[in-house]
Amino acid sequence: MSESFTKGMARNIYYGGSIFFFLIFLALTFHTTKEMPKRDHRENITEAVERGKELWEENNCIGCHTLVGEGAYFAPELMNVYNRRGGEAGFKAFFNGWMKAQPLNIPGRRQMPQFHLTDQEIDDLAEFLKWTSELDANNWPPNIEG
Amino acid sequence: MILFVGQILFGLLMGLQYVIGDIVGGLIPFNVARMVHTNLLIVWLLFGFMGAAYYMVPEEAETELYSPKLAMVLFWIFAAAGVATILGYLLVPYSTLAHFTMNDLWPTMGREFLEQPTITKIGIVVVALGFLFNLGMTVLKGRKTAINMVLMTGLIGLAVFFLFAFYNPTNLALDKYFWWFVVHLWVEGVWELIMGAILAYVLIKVTGVDREVIEKWLYVIIAMALISGILGTGHHFYWLMTPEYWQWVGSVFSALEPLPFFAMVLYAFNMVNRRRREHPNKAATLWALGTAVMAFLGAGVWGFLHTLSFVNYYTHGSQITAAHGHMAFYGAYAMIVMTIMSYAMPKLRGIGEANCNKSQVVEMWGFWLMTVAMVFITLFLTGAGILQVWLQRLPESGEALSFMATQDKLAIFYWLREIAGVIFLLGLIAYIYSFFITEKKAV
Numbered sequence: 001m002s003e004s005f006t007k008g009m010a011r012n013i014y015y016g017g018s019i020f021f022f023l024i025f026l027a028l029t030f031h032t033t034k035e036m037p038k039r040d041h042r043e044n045i046t047e048a049v050e051r052g053k054e055l056w057e058e059n060n061c062i063g064c065h066t067l068v069g070e071g072a073y074f075a076p077e078l079m080n081v082y083n084r085r086g087g088e089a090g091f092k093a094f095f096n097g098w099m100k101a102q103p104l105n106i107p108g109r110r111q112m113p114q115f116h117l118t119d120q121e122i123d124d125l126a127e128f129l130k131w132t133s134e135l136d137a138n139n140w141p142p143n144i145e146g
Numbered sequence: 147m148i149l150f151v152g153q154i155l156f157g158l159l160m161g162l163q164y165v166i167g168d169i170v171g172g173l174i175p176f177n178v179a180r181m182v183h184t185n186l187l188i189v190w191l192l193f194g195f196m197g198a199a200y201y202m203v204p205e206e207a208e209t210e211l212y213s214p215k216l217a218m219v220l221f222w223i224f225a226a227a228g229v230a231t232i233l234g235y236l237l238v239p240y241s242t243l244a245h246f247t248m249n250d251l252w253p254t255m256g257r258e259f260l261e262q263p264t265i266t267k268i269g270i271v272v273v274a275l276g277f278l279f280n281l282g283m284t285v286l287k288g289r290k291t292a293i294n295m296v297l298m299t300g301l302i303g304l305a306v307f308f309l310f311a312f313y314n315p316t317n318l319a320l321d322k323y324f325w326w327f328v329v330h331l332w333v334e335g336v337w338e339l340i341m342g343a344i345l346a347y348v349l350i351k352v353t354g355v356d357r358e359v360i361e362k363w364l365y366v367i368i369a370m371a372l373i374s375g376i377l378g379t380g381h382h383f384y385w386l387m388t389p390e391y392w393q394w395v396g397s398v399f400s401a402l403e404p405l406p407f408f409a410m411v412l413y414a415f416n417m418v419n420r421r422r423r424e425h426p427n428k429a430a431t432l433w434a435l436g437t438a439v440m441a442f443l444g445a446g447v448w449g450f451l452h453t454l455s456f457v458n459y460y461t462h463g464s465q466i467t468a469a470h471g472h473m474a475f476y477g478a479y480a481m482i483v484m485t486i487m488s489y490a491m492p493k494l495r496g497i498g499e500a501n502c503n504k505s506q507v508v509e510m511w512g513f514w515l516m517t518v519a520m521v522f523i524t525l526f527l528t529g530a531g532i533l534q535v536w537l538q539r540l541p542e543s544g545e546a547l548s549f550m551a552t553q554d555k556l557a558i559f560y561w562l563r564e565i566a567g568v569i570f571l572l573g574l575i576a577y578i579y580s581f582f583i584t585e586k587k588a589v
Contacts, residue, residue, distance in 0.1 A: 007358055010365035011292070018372040025376050028395065032323065032388050039387035040319035050316050057256025057314075058244040063177025068322060069385055069463030071258050074176050076549035077463065110553075113175050115241070132318060138393070140385035142460060144543040145552075
């Protein structure tokens with residue numbers, strides 16, 4: 001092996017293989033972005049959802065929570081929190097109360113900070129979470145607890 | 147002059163390392179502590195890669211660094227931007243930092259690992275471009291070895307994929323998909339090239355084995371890494387708003403991802419066994435072997451544990467992920483940086499080929515304490531993860547325990563993990579202390 005298999009061959013496998021698989025990756029990416037509208041319901045992204053996403057980012061929610069399974073693992077998954085906490089009927093009322101009650105100050109419990117959001121902002125964030133609950137992530141998460 | 151740059155780089159790096167093992171306090175909200183923890187890790191690894199490149203590239207190219215002055219300037223810009231950003235995280239609420247840095251003009255903040263203000267991200271690009279220009283000019287005018295070429299492709303890839311950090315569409319589905327172009331293609335792609343190049347360099351130095359042989363295997367290993375790793379990105383696309391075929395593509399290719407790491411273990415041990423010289427720096431050899439083994443365990447074995455899509459359906463976003471992340475980052479990247487530091491420091495400080503015996507013994511204590519502690523951290527988090535999946539994910543809705551109730555049940559694992567973390571810190575202290583032990587010469 002060491003005689004017939006030269007460094008030049010190894011180098012060619014490296015360059016050739018990488019480029020080949022990278023091109024496949026790009027092709028699949030292209031196809032995926034074409035398919036995505038069926039699963040992300042982008043037609044439902046309103047201005048409130050847009051503002052909600054910005055609030056989500058500017059308060060670093062991902063630093064504790066996960067969203068669609070990604071983030072820190074310190075606090076609950078929020079992709080399906082809309083369904084877990086009341087859905088159409090009760091989520092917005094629950095969420096407004098919840099955000100205002102923080103921090104809960106229960107001894108020993110993990111504390112969520114108080115972010116001082118206005119009612120309008122809480123509503124925008126709720127709209128964002130409602131939109132994420134409708135995403136089709138191939139049936140993930142496995143159950144309502146996220 | 148070059149040596150000076152390298153030395154300062156390594157000096158700062160050690161300072162940062164102190165902070166990496168940081169444990170979350172009650173004063174600092176978790177999201178801030180976590181951001182500091184992960185961002186510092188990224189920053190010190192980048193410093194380490196840059197320091198390693200400044201050290202290796204001119205020597206491999208058999209020429210001087212194109213512009214040591216540029217290197218110094220960029221070093222201080224990067225250091226200042228890093229310190230300012232971390233202070234920003236710690237001193238003001240994140241939303242204030244976002245407004246202050248005008249995130250609304252071009253929102254890029256608030257995404258995991260890419261929390262840096264947009265202005266910092268632009269700074270990173272400027273530093274990276276200058277750094278690549280400096281090294282590129284050095285390679286162009288000197289000898290083009292395989293190690294240099296691989297290192298350069300790795301570093302260029304690092305810079306190119308970072309550009310996706312500036313793409314933050316309103317549509318979360320697209321945002322998440324392209325976010326992985328930075329995160330996955332860094333740690334499971336181009337960073338592996340950098341790691342491979344550094345490992346190959348150190349192996350040539352400490353074993354004296356023929357360059358042709360080592361470079362051939364370097365190519366084989368990184369070829370395997372990219373061939374499996376590029377489509378292996380698919381294992382992050384299982385549960386996004388993506389077609390189902392990613393579950394097949396991701397499972398098959400990411401199941402191959404342990405192979406390059408396994409090859410790295412064989413290769414490192416093989417080369418050390420075939421060594422043609424007894425290098426006095428035993429500690430550097432230990433780090434080189436250690437990084438290969440731990441990278442295989444952390445990235446390879448622990449990655450494989452939850453990479454198949456039907457397993458990942460239940461483990462996605464659980465403590466299993468945290469377990470894998472800790473060991474993989476330590477094994478592959480923290481340890482490779484410490485390998486090159488261990489090799490380069492005695493030379494940079496003018497001590498010679500190796501530190502004195504006593505210093506090396508303390509350094510090896512640091513190695514074993516940190517490495518064993520990391521193994522236990524990983525095991526405890528894995529235990530926590532398995533129980534979490536069992537209680538929270540496997541049962542049907544209605545029967546499953548809630549997230550917070552599950553977390554309470556995992557407390558014992560978190561305490562054990564904390565103890566292991568303290569031992570890790572002791573190891574780190576021993577490691578840093580070893581730099582201050584020098585032979586007292588009889589006058």
